[in-house]
Amino acid sequence: MKTLRAFISLAATVLLVCVHAATAAPATARIPGDFGPPQGKPIKAVLTSPPHVPPAITRKYPAKVIVELEVVEKEMQISEGVSYLFWTFGGTVPGSFIRVRQGDTVEFHLKNHPSSKMPHNIDLHGVTGPGGGATSSFTAPGHESQFTFKALNEGIYVYHCATAPVGMHVANGMYGLILVEPPGGMAKVDHEFYVMQGDFYTVGKYREKGLQAFDMEKAIDERPTYVLFNGAEGALTGDKALTAKTNQKVRMFVGNGGPNLVSSFHVIGEIFDNVRYEGGSNVQHNVQTTLIPAGGAAVVEFRTEVPGSYVLVDHSIFRAFNKGALAILKVDGPENKAIYSGKELDAVYLGDRAQPNLSAVTTATAAAAKGNLTQQEQINAGKVLFTGTCSVCHQANGEGLAGVFPPLAKSDYLAGDVKRVIASVLHGLSGKVTVNGKEYNSVMPPMNQLNNDEVANILTYVYNTWGNPGGRVTSDEVKAVRAQPPVARRAEH
Amino acid sequence: MTLRSRSHWTRVVSRGLFSLCIGAAVPAVARAAGYVSIAAGEFASVLAGDTEVKPSSVPAFAMRTSPVTNREFLEFVKRNQGWARGRVSRVLADTQYLNHWRTPRELGDAALADQPVINVSWFAAQAFCEAEGAGGRLPSWLEWERVAAADTTHTDARPNPAWRAEILRWYSTATSVTLANTGGTANVYGIQDMHGLIWEWVDDFNALLVAADSRSQGDPDKLQFCGAGAISLKDRDNYAVLMRIALLSSLKAVDTTRNLGFRCVIPVSKGPK
Numbered sequence: 001m002k003t004l005r006a007f008i009s010l011a012a013t014v015l016l017v018c019v020h021a022a023t024a025a026p027a028t029a030r031i032p033g034d035f036g037p038p039q040g041k042p043i044k045a046v047l048t049s050p051p052h053v054p055p056a057i058t059r060k061y062p063a064k065v066i067v068e069l070e071v072v073e074k075e076m077q078i079s080e081g082v083s084y085l086f087w088t089f090g091g092t093v094p095g096s097f098i099r100v101r102q103g104d105t106v107e108f109h110l111k112n113h114p115s116s117k118m119p120h121n122i123d124l125h126g127v128t129g130p131g132g133g134a135t136s137s138f139t140a141p142g143h144e145s146q147f148t149f150k151a152l153n154e155g156i157y158v159y160h161c162a163t164a165p166v167g168m169h170v171a172n173g174m175y176g177l178i179l180v181e182p183p184g185g186m187a188k189v190d191h192e193f194y195v196m197q198g199d200f201y202t203v204g205k206y207r208e209k210g211l212q213a214f215d216m217e218k219a220i221d222e223r224p225t226y227v228l229f230n231g232a233e234g235a236l237t238g239d240k241a242l243t244a245k246t247n248q249k250v251r252m253f254v255g256n257g258g259p260n261l262v263s264s265f266h267v268i269g270e271i272f273d274n275v276r277y278e279g280g281s282n283v284q285h286n287v288q289t290t291l292i293p294a295g296g297a298a299v300v301e302f303r304t305e306v307p308g309s310y311v312l313v314d315h316s317i318f319r320a321f322n323k324g325a326l327a328i329l330k331v332d333g334p335e336n337k338a339i340y341s342g343k344e345l346d347a348v349y350l351g352d353r354a355q356p357n358l359s360a361v362t363t364a365t366a367a368a369a370k371g372n373l374t375q376q377e378q379i380n381a382g383k384v385l386f387t388g389t390c391s392v393c394h395q396a397n398g399e400g401l402a403g404v405f406p407p408l409a410k411s412d413y414l415a416g417d418v419k420r421v422i423a424s425v426l427h428g429l430s431g432k433v434t435v436n437g438k439e440y441n442s443v444m445p446p447m448n449q450l451n452n453d454e455v456a457n458i459l460t461y462v463y464n465t466w467g468n469p470g471g472r473v474t475s476d477e478v479k480a481v482r483a484q485p486p487v488a489r490r491a492e493h
Numbered sequence: 494m495t496l497r498s499r500s501h502w503t504r505v506v507s508r509g510l511f512s513l514c515i516g517a518a519v520p521a522v523a524r525a526a527g528y529v530s531i532a533a534g535e536f537a538s539v540l541a542g543d544t545e546v547k548p549s550s551v552p553a554f555a556m557r558t559s560p561v562t563n564r565e566f567l568e569f570v571k572r573n574q575g576w577a578r579g580r581v582s583r584v585l586a587d588t589q590y591l592n593h594w595r596t597p598r599e600l601g602d603a604a605l606a607d608q609p610v611i612n613v614s615w616f617a618a619q620a621f622c623e624a625e626g627a628g629g630r631l632p633s634w635l636e637w638e639r640v641a642a643a644d645t646t647h648t649d650a651r652p653n654p655a656w657r658a659e660i661l662r663w664y665s666t667a668t669s670v671t672l673a674n675t676g677g678t679a680n681v682y683g684i685q686d687m688h689g690l691i692w693e694w695v696d697d698f699n700a701l702l703v704a705a706d707s708r709s710q711g712d713p714d715k716l717q718f719c720g721a722g723a724i725s726l727k728d729r730d731n732y733a734v735l736m737r738i739a740l741l742s743s744l745k746a747v748d749t750t751r752n753l754g755f756r757c758v759i760p761v762s763k764g765p766k
Contacts (some may be wrong), residue, residue, distance in 0.1 A: 073667060073668070074667060075666075075667045084665075085664075085665045085666060085667055114589065114750065114751050115667070115668040115751055116668070116750075117663075117664065117668060117692070117740070117752050118664075118736065118739070118740060119739055119740050119742075119743030119744075138743050139743065140740070140743040140744045140745075140748055140750060141740075141750040141751065141752065141753075142589055142748075142749070142750045142751060143743075143748065163739055163743075164732075164735055164736070164739050165732045165735060165736065168732070168736075211665070211666070212665075213661060213662055213664075213665035214661065214664070214665055216661070216732060
């Protein structure tokens with residue numbers, strides 16, 4: 001149903017876009033959206049710090065939107081007790097979230113704080129023009145640049161600094177997201193979150209305390225010290241975890257600043273109902289993990305059904321558990337046992353060999369040591385051992401599996417040479433073998449982990465069960481066969 | 494660095510040391526700080542690009558041992574009222590010019606006497622150096638880079654990771670940390686604070702044409718370098734120096750910033766033979 005609704009809203013959007021296109025100026029008629037001159041009073045864009053997203057745009061016309069973004073170089077915590085001099089757009093990593101409407105004319109002001117050491121600029125992937133704005137925004141410390149662009153394409157776009165050395169500026173946290181909303185807006189959801197991955201390169205090791213400097217060598221070698229969501233280990237965990245309630249729609253704008261790594265974005269315990277992969281217009285449904293390229297973004301949507309903590313990870317999983325790429329979405333609400341039961345059983349599991357009647361084996365072993373082992377004791381012990389070792393293939397009823405594992409029940413193979421049977425257990429059996437008139441061609445591994453008593457007991461059990469001829473196999477017989485090399489065996493078949 | 498150029502530099506060092514001894518002979522006008530002579534020599538700039546270009550020859554010059562301090566610049570302002578904050582023309586310095594001084598003629602708490610002067614425009618720096626007399630001026634980029642390539646024992650320490658690490662350490666600290674006084678450890682030439690204190694104006698800063706978008710190295714009208722700090726540079730390890738160039742290339746001559754000061758050079762005419 002959800003999928004159907006999404007499709008309907010998508011179809012509605014397409015319809016709207018078509019209507020707008022019909023009224024657009026001829027020069028831009030081929031591009032959907034409304035691209036007339038900006039209307040109304042200029043609007044100052046609301047910028048938000050991660051993980052927050054500015055409110056949806058309800059405006060029905062293209063406007064002039066003024067964006068004022070400030071570059072600040074500031075020392076912040078990258079991990080507990082570890083600080084780093086980040087270069088930021090708006091004082092956070094990732095930088096402030098910018099939200100405009102397709103067709104808007106954006107007057108962009110890039111301010112470089114006076115305390116900055118470096119000049120900076122901005123390349124917005126949502127800009128059509130040289131450098132995505134970078135050629136027009138190179139800004140010295142304590143200065144401001146201005147340029148204007150028209151948001152032609154809708155979608156979610158990365159922006160980043162493009163000043164040399166570009167990799168270093170990006171590695172220091174200079175990236176963020178700009179959303180260009182389609183004219184018809186986006187489907188309503190209960191929560192919108194802003195999450196962005198980045199890789200960081202410090203001279204010191206992971207979690208080495210103190211102020212850490214950038215390590216160009218590691219960056220060139222693409223060996224990150226940290227891989228993080230929202231610029232710090234713990235940026236989205238504990239008290240800072242994202243929160244939602246059950247039965248809510250969640251939309252995440254997930255970007256990847258890089259500079260180097262591609263993200264395999266995954267939310268443990270959720271399936272994305274909709275993914276605008278690569279931030280493009282196609283919507284993929286029922287996605288477990290979506291790939292987000294460096295310098296790319298995606299919009300993922302899902303519905304919360306079951307309360308609990310959902311872990312956002314880069315499923316290149318060492319990054320999550322050894323480099324910090326981990327965030328939490330905490331979902332509160334009533335349990336929904338129909339969808340997920342929670343733990344229904346918590347019992348001790350010891351495996352087949354630990355069944356209570358393992359005492360039969362103990363009894364047999366003790367009797368064998370005294371020299372008064374009876375056939376029945378052998379059968380009892382053999383039954384237990386058979387269950388633990390042999391029944392997996394030959395089945396508990398000795399019937400085997402047709403065409404794969406030969407039967408032991410009423411087996412003509414067993415009725416033949418006992419030594420050959422013992423050898424099969426000890427040395428294994430591979431290649432063609434005919435049992436009860438049927439040919440089998442598979443591999444039985446050597447069971448030489450079983451001691452002589454155990455093999456004797458198992459075979460005695462088998463010989464006295466399922467219509468087999470009966471009789472006993474002794475430990476000494478097994479010992480004798482074990483002493484022989486398994487050479488001539490294959491020739492027998 | 495090839496072996497050939499290494500032996501070449503050995504010669505330069507010995508000549509440099511010789512010049513250093515006669516450095517004190519440079520006539521003093523009203524200069525508070527000392528200058529040391531740097532002998533003529535050849536230098537392979539990071540600006541050379543990927544291709545095997547012959548090192549540039551750098552004529553002899555004498556350079557101030559340390560950046561110009563607040564005290565020195567205040568003296569200059571007192572002697573040259575036109576350069577006082579509030580008096581200076583907006584075409585020669587922007588609104589932030591010397592704004593960390595308490596008044597146009599008084600340093601105050603935020604500007605210690607021995608700290609390097611900052612918030613100065615290129616025009617103001619150039620005027621100060623001219624006032625030093627004897628043809629004083631700002632160093633060219635090549636002169637500055639040549640001296641900055643030295644550490645305490647080598648004239649060209651650029652292949653040494655420790656030299657680079659020293660520069661990068663400064664990039665990794667925030668400006669909020671109080672600016673140190675001038676007078677750091679001298680390099681092999683006897684010159685202090687080339688790294689780790691402030692950016693410095695150079696005479697030809699506006700010829701350091703870094704593209705505003707540093708990635709356009711494939712462009713037909715590509716400039717001297719750019720290349721994401723890697724491609725167009727002779728040695729990608731030089732990105733530490735590249736960043737200084739990037740800063741300078743972002744500036745206009747009237748601009749001032751909180752990390753930007755200067756030092757002067759005096760040409761050495763022929764020099765005693």
